[in-house]
Amino acid sequence: MVDLSTHIGSLVLQNPVMPASGTFGFGWEASKLYDINRLGAVVTKGTTRRARAGNQLPRVTDCPAGMLNAVGLENPGAEHVLSTELPFLGTLYGGPIIANVCGFSVDEYAYVAERLSQSPHVAALEINISCPNVEGGGMSFGTDAHIAAEITRAVRKATQKPIFLKLSPNVTDITEIARACEAEGADALTLINTLLGMRFDLQKRRPILANTTGGLSGPAIFPIALRMVYQVYQAVKIPIVGVGGISSARDVIEMMIAGASAVQIGSAALVNPAAVTDILDALPAELEAIRAGSLWELIGASQPPGNRFINHPAKTAVLAGTPVISRFVVRKEI
Amino acid sequence: MNNTAQSIYTIAYNVQIARQVYRMRLIGDTSYIETPGQFANVNIDGLFLRRPISIADSDGFGLDIIYKTVGEGTTRLSRMKTGDTLDALVGLGSGYDSKTSKRPLLIGGGVGVPPLFGLAKRFVKAGIKPKAILGFQAEEDVILASELRALGCETVVTLDANGKRVTDALPEVMGECDEYFACGPIPMLKAVFYACPLPGQLSLEARMACGLGLCQGCSSSDVRGQRICVNGPVFPKEELAW
Numbered sequence: 289m290v291d292l293s294t295h296i297g298s299l300v301l302q303n304p305v306m307p308a309s310g311t312f313g314f315g316w317e318a319s320k321l322y323d324i325n326r327l328g329a330v331v332t333k334g335t336t337r338r339a340r341a342g343n344q345l346p347r348v349t350d351c352p353a354g355m356l357n358a359v360g361l362e363n364p365g366a367e368h369v370l371s372t373e374l375p376f377l378g379t380l381y382g383g384p385i386i387a388n389v390c391g392f393s394v395d396e397y398a399y400v401a402e403r404l405s406q407s408p409h410v411a412a413l414e415i416n417i418s419c420p421n422v423e424g425g426g427m428s429f430g431t432d433a434h435i436a437a438e439i440t441r442a443v444r445k446a447t448q449k450p451i452f453l454k455l456s457p458n459v460t461d462i463t464e465i466a467r468a469c470e471a472e473g474a475d476a477l478t479l480i481n482t483l484l485g486m487r488f489d490l491q492k493r494r495p496i497l498a499n500t501t502g503g504l505s506g507p508a509i510f511p512i513a514l515r516m517v518y519q520v521y522q523a524v525k526i527p528i529v530g531v532g533g534i535s536s537a538r539d540v541i542e543m544m545i546a547g548a549s550a551v552q553i554g555s556a557a558l559v560n561p562a563a564v565t566d567i568l569d570a571l572p573a574e575l576e577a578i579r580a581g582s583l584w585e586l587i588g589a590s591q592p593p594g595n596r597f598i599n600h601p602a603k604t605a606v607l608a609g610t611p612v613i614s615r616f617v618v619r620k621e622i
Numbered sequence: 623m624n625n626t627a628q629s630i631y632t633i634a635y636n637v638q639i640a641r642q643v644y645r646m647r648l649i650g651d652t653s654y655i656e657t658p659g660q661f662a663n664v665n666i667d668g669l670f671l672r673r674p675i676s677i678a679d680s681d682g683f684g685l686d687i688i689y690k691t692v693g694e695g696t697t698r699l700s701r702m703k704t705g706d707t708l709d710a711l712v713g714l715g716s717g718y719d720s721k722t723s724k725r726p727l728l729i730g731g732g733v734g735v736p737p738l739f740g741l742a743k744r745f746v747k748a749g750i751k752p753k754a755i756l757g758f759q760a761e762e763d764v765i766l767a768s769e770l771r772a773l774g775c776e777t778v779v780t781l782d783a784n785g786k787r788v789t790d791a792l793p794e795v796m797g798e799c800d801e802y803f804a805c806g807p808i809p810m811l812k813a814v815f816y817a818c819p820l821p822g823q824l825s826l827e828a829r830m831a832c833g834l835g836l837c838q839g840c841s842s843s844d845v846r847g848q849r850i851c852v853n854g855p856v857f858p859k860e861e862l863a864w
Contacts, residue, residue: 345842561834
């Protein structure tokens, strides 16, 4: 029996696979497509203070190895999510629920984080400072280390729950942003959000997306996500959730070898609703094929010896037969 | 658990039936198709996202899709051959509710006509002969008019080339009808929406990613933010924001 369990700081997961925010709604549609209780955790749609209608159509287009989206943070607003979506999701799913938080000001991030923390169903918050599809919010916060730090600080004050900062790849040095978030109390980092891209309509000589630009996701960005996870692993001590183009069990393993403690699946599940369950079905055999007895022993396995974790709490706990209680994964030799 | 059939279909034929318009018959599981007006989301080699295409007709053995080559996806689809296989999710979305009408009027434009053909068959099976108004750009674009007449449906065809729109035919045809069922380009649907006082059900289209209600890629202000893929593609007239 291969051990698929992992954890992100204090959050213990039966397996590392969760849906990426924005590809799972609030769980209801996905629950009709497959058994969502097989997921290690779930991540809800990015939520703002008030309801947002999102961008005009078209919002999606594609290229051979990925897709562009410019949904624009359509969501029913924090109060509705708190009073209806999260309790309802709680009836469908028994594992950890991670609520994704968005905003257009530092105050809004703190407000939404504080409100959603009131939900007993929420195990952690993912703070999206990287949405590329809205004006004056989202990514504009995640591309400046000072503002990223400021948001992390404000959210840290607003909640006792673990906070994962979801970072943008549309920056010159992602490790600088990662360090800034860690310094202000981020419990984990989610890497990466989508890359800014465009497609054009030849007939109309106009961008296809009504928003002009959109976020590129899918297999095209997988190597970029791997590279950024690998680099950020060396820059911070907090755990990393890897996301970006993961489409198979082998991709999951590769992302964890790069340094991720858990993963998110996005575009692959939009094209193939069985992607998540297919990946979970295939993981044990793929691990056996590379002679790995567990997933957690692979976390950061590619990292140079000085960066390799030596004190993985999950390992300690398993050896001692005690539950995992530590808040942080201590990964580096001091 | 799985409520949507993701299956592999075998192409029985894929033939051109009008200018840039093809009809493809897919052999395979149709058990998830419930109502006319639902769609299939087909996987096309070389493209990342599936392409949503309305289901023209279905039976216990397979389904027919009729599509126009408007972009890379449909162009690639048109090159597929008999015997090739196609990965498709079928029976997506909510289609037309045919139980509400005794004297239906079908109004279709261009490649919006195909789902109305399946709907006409559903009505005829229930002993009801719908009337139909079909609009096309020109004679070489006309599809399914003779098939509808063969079903016994009184069918009027209007051509843009003759300066006639579907709404021009409304006064003479809609007289005895109690509800209309429309599918076509947005400008046509809007014109029908304003010109026809009858209750109505209208089918919209949009670029989609999942087609399953997961991504909000098709939430439209035309239907007050509802998702075209799962809340539609067919909407009752009163849900439109026009």
